[in-house]
Amino acid sequence: MSNELIISATQDGCRIALLKDKTLVEFHNEEEGSKFSVGDIYLGSVKKVVQGLNAAFIDVGYDKDAFLHYLDLGPQFSSLAKFTKQVRAKKINGGKLDKFNTEPDIDKHGKITQQLTKAQLIPVQIVKEPISTKGPRLSCELSLAGRYLVLVPFSNAVSVSKKITSGEERKRLLRLIQSIKPENFGVIIRTVAEGREVAELDRDLRNMVSTWEEGMARLVTANPRDKVIGEISKTSSLLRDMLNESFDNVHVDDKKIYEDVKAYVHSIAPDKEKIVKLYTGKAKIFEHYGIEKQIKSAFGQTVSLKGGGYLIIEHTEALHVIDVNSGNKSNREENQETTALSVNMEAAKEIARQLRLRDMGGIIVIDFIDMRNLDNKKLIYKIMKDEMVEDKAKSTVLPLSKFGLMQITRERVRPQMNIATKEVCPTCNGTGKITASILVSDLIEKNVEHLLVKQNEKNLVLALHPYLHAYFTKGIISQRLRWYFKYKRWVSVVMDSSMAVTEFKFLNKEGEEIQLT
CATH class of the missing domain: 3.30.2320 (hypothetical protein PF0899 fold)
Known part of the structure; x- marks a missing residue:
């Protein structure tokens, strides 16, 4: 299976397409200066503490105040609050934590009023971008993601990804990280760290500690609403999370972005630097790789399936609804059950792709074609579960109900991707009338x-x-x-x-x- 990343420069940013076997599976439109990316850390100011919600509203510079629940403060909140005061009072120089005396963990069943007061300044991390009429969702359990590790300040715990199943490898990684990690920093070892040498892990850890220390140096003079630590660009974060042996090429059509991407790949995986290539063809890069056509066909209200069936996708404020239809497929199969199973199997695979492509989050209800056979229903459920494994967003898939409906909840951390696929009629200019x-x-x-x-x-x-x-x-x-x-x-x-x-x-x-x- 081939993986390719295609990056097209635009006037105010870039468009990023991830292809698997030439098929578009992820699409991102990154604009320069766009605020509030997941992972960014801001110096927030407490605007209002709401006891009834056990939450607080924090001003981070967005039109609507951001939401911070008590459970998102994190166990080490007292240490973070104390550290912030000392840094801003210049009692601590830099972000080193080796000489910092941490506070006991807060009570997980406590009240928000015990921890926060109005106008208090506290570093907060964006965990969900502003969506529709809602402001950003925040957490005080700060973390910095690297290629192989995730750094968690004020903690001393070291944990290993559950996807690393080898007992010996888990012990090796735990032993390595515990020997190199700085004091008062916790570490989560990511799945891609499996089999990596200590030098690679150490370099990744040092990069994150350096990012933390630079951010804390900015915290000293930062004003409320200021960004203290910015997440890397979308291109770099995709490469960081997905760059592996199956990644074949990264094609870029802009010299500056090409140099930046090449430098980033060199810093995280020097052996992979050669896969970054500058595209110099005459046709636009998205046209050359057939992405423009795929975007137009994939983002419409109706999505065709190769076998003749089609999906109808409707978006509402509360949920997304997907209807599966057989189309002209019904003329080909032996009976209704076979037709339904054939279309539903193809639809399940396409729906999993659509959820990832459009970044649809929240509640998704799918109306599959009715099937009587219980084994066929279980098969559709299994296919959907298997297809959702590669999705980085957390999701829960429920079996088909007796009405033939499947319910999925998918983590929503940013607004759903929406691209206009309809064009104004050049003859009538949208009026619906033409010259006689x-x-x-x-x-x-x-x-x-x-x-x-x-x-x-x-x-x-x-x-x-x-x-x-x-x-x-x-x-x-x-x-x-x-x-x-x-x-x-x-x-x-x-x-x-x-x-x-x-x-x-x-x-x-x-x-x-x-x-x-």
């Missing part, structure tokens, strides 16, 4: 007379849709020939298939369009 086709020839005739007789145009060119072109040029004595006999001047008539049926335009001898009043 029977009058078009008369209108062209009047304009020809006006331009040749009154404006004395020479070398006149008339551009038309192929249908109208045939009307004016075919026949023994064509309309164009009649114009020559009448006005003693030749009018060149050219075809333009991009024009609508009733559309036309006149060009002068320099090839410029003549504006008709």
Whole structure:
């Protein structure tokens, strides 16, 4: 299975497409200066403490105050609050924690009023971007993600990803990290750390500690709402999380982004630097790799399946609804049950791709085609579960209900990706009405007379849709020939298939369009 990352520079950022076997599975539109990315750490100011919700609203610079629940303060909140005060009072120099005396963990069943007061300044991390009318969701359990490790300040625990199943490897990694980690820093060992040497893990750990210390140096003079530690770019975070042996190529069409990506890949995986390639083709990079067409076909309300079926995807404020239809598939199979199973299997795979592609979060309800066989229902459930394994967002998939509905909850950390796939009709400009086709020839005739007789145009060119072109040029004595006999001047008539049926335009001898009043 081949993995390719295609990066296209735009005027205000870049577009990033992840391809698996040439099929688009993830699409991101990254704009420069866009605020509130997941992972960013801000110096927040407490605006309001709400005892009834056991939560607080924090000002981080967004229109709506961000939400911080008591459970998101983290066990080490007292240590974070104490450290913040000492750093801002310049009692601690830098972000080193080796000489810092940590506080006891807070009570997990405690009250928000015991920990926060109005106008208090506290570092907070974005865990969910602003969505719809809601502000960002925050956490005070700060963490910095690296390629192989996740650094957790004020903790001393070292844990290993559950996906690393080998007992010996787990012990090796625990022993390694405990020997190299700084004091008062906890570490989570990621799945990709399996089999890695101590030098690679140590370099990753040092990079994160350095990022922490730089951020804490900014904290000394930071104003409320200021970003203290910024998450790396979307391109880099995708590479950090996904770069592995199956990654084949990273194609970039911009020299600056190419240099940045190459430098980043060199820093995290020097042996992979050669996979970063600068695209210099004449066609646009998304056109060349067939991504533009895939985007247009994948983001519409109706999504076609290769076997003949189709999905209808509706988005509401509360949930997403997906309806599975058989289309013309019903003509091919032996019976209704076989048809339903065939379409549902294909739909399950496409739906898993769509959830990831559009970054649909919250509650998703899928109306599969009704099936009577219990084993077939279990098979669809298994396929959906298997397809969702590669999705980085946390999700829960429930079996099909007796109504043939499947419910999925998927972690929502940023607004759903939405791309307009419908275009304004070039003929009616969205009004739904066009010029009466029977009058078009008369209108062209009047304009020809006006331009040749009154404006004395020479070398006149008339551009038309192929249908109208045939009307004016075919026949023994064509309309164009009649114009020559009448006005003693030749009018060149050219075809333009991009024009609508009733559309036309006149060009002068320099090839410029003549504006008709």
